[in-house]
Amino acid sequence: MDRSSQNTLAQQFAAMHNPKDLLMLCNAFDGGSAHALSTNPHAKAIASASYAVALVLGTQDEALTLEENLRGVKPIVAAGVKEGKPVTIDLQDGYGAQLPRAIEEVIKMGAVGCNIEDFSREKGGLYSVEEAAARIKLAKEAAAKCGVPDFVVNARTDALFQEKDGGMDVVIQRGKAYLAAGATTVFVWGGPGGRGTSSEEIKRLVMEFDGMLNMALHPGEGYLKKDEIQALGVARVSMGPGPYLAVMHAFSGLIDSIL
Numbered sequence: 074m075d076r077s078s079q080n081t082l083a084q085q086f087a088a089m090h091n092p093k094d095l096l097m098l099c100n101a102f103d104g105g106s107a108h109a110l111s112t113n114p115h116a117k118a119i120a121s122a123s124y125a126v127a128l129v130l131g132t133q134d135e136a137l138t139l140e141e142n143l144r145g146v147k148p149i150v151a152a153g154v155k156e157g158k159p160v161t162i163d164l165q166d167g168y169g170a171q172l173p174r175a176i177e178e179v180i181k182m183g184a185v186g187c188n189i190e191d192f193s194r195e196k197g198g199l200y201s202v203e204e205a206a207a208r209i210k211l212a213k214e215a216a217a218k219c220g221v222p223d224f225v226v227n228a229r230t231d232a233l234f235q236e237k238d239g240g241m242d243v244v245i246q247r248g249k250a251y252l253a254a255g256a257t258t259v260f261v262w263g264g265p266g267g268r269g270t271s272s273e274e275i276k277r278l279v280m281e282f283d284g285m286l287n288m289a290l291h292p293g294e295g296y297l298k299k300d301e302i303q304a305l306g307v308a309r310v311s312m313g314p315g316p317y318l319a320v321m322h323a324f325s326g327l328i329d330s331i332l
């Protein structure tokens with residue numbers, strides 16, 4: 074794919090982030106799952122999930138290196154490129170000083186977007202608002218140098234469960250800074266404990282971010298369903314490692330039934 078065509082695909086992907094028409098992203102974890110998604114007519118785009126990619130590679134999310142992540146997502150991007158669908162890659166925190174290279178490598182593969190977190194694994198804590206916003210700008214600049222200036226950045230903030238004080242006010246401050254720095258959407262994550270966000274909190278985030286909010290979709294009782302999220306005016310929903318965990322649960326059941 075030439076860079077002009079790739080940037081056109083990035084523009085199309087950016088346009089899919091519309092609060093009036095919820096973008097649903099199922100997250101692939103290997104080439105097979107990406108093929109299933111890319112050939113599904115209902116799937117507009119494909120996302121990876123670093124947690125799931127790490128487990129497929131036999132490691133843990135917190136230990137996943139840039140090189141391992143790139144190796145793991147290569148068949149995911151290839152599946153999307155083959156079907157002409159946008160692919161966005163979970164780049165965790167951007168791997169410190171390796172962020173420009175991470176962007177360059179996924180663009181070389183054919184990706185048109187990425188997910189970047191504001192929790193630094195090197196520091197063991199959140200980047201400052203200023204540092205995190207600067208890293209989003211850096212990612213956009215790196216993409217522009219590669220010929221894809223409309224590369225889509227989904228900026229994840231972990232402030233909701235990392236900050237002891239501030240709560241939603243801190244999340245909003247960070248989210249606005251990230252959007253101003255060039256992010257297309259802000260992903261507000263409730264943390265590994267699943268703190269989640271209430272409907273009232275989502276309404277506030279939608280208002281503050283003009284709808285450019287990414288939420289995690291959790292199947293099951295007690296969580297908002299697709300239609301409910303759509304009604305709140307959210308631009309984008311993703312499932313993270315959910316599809317991988319569901320597949321592994323089914324696989325375990327199959328093993329039990331055989332053995």
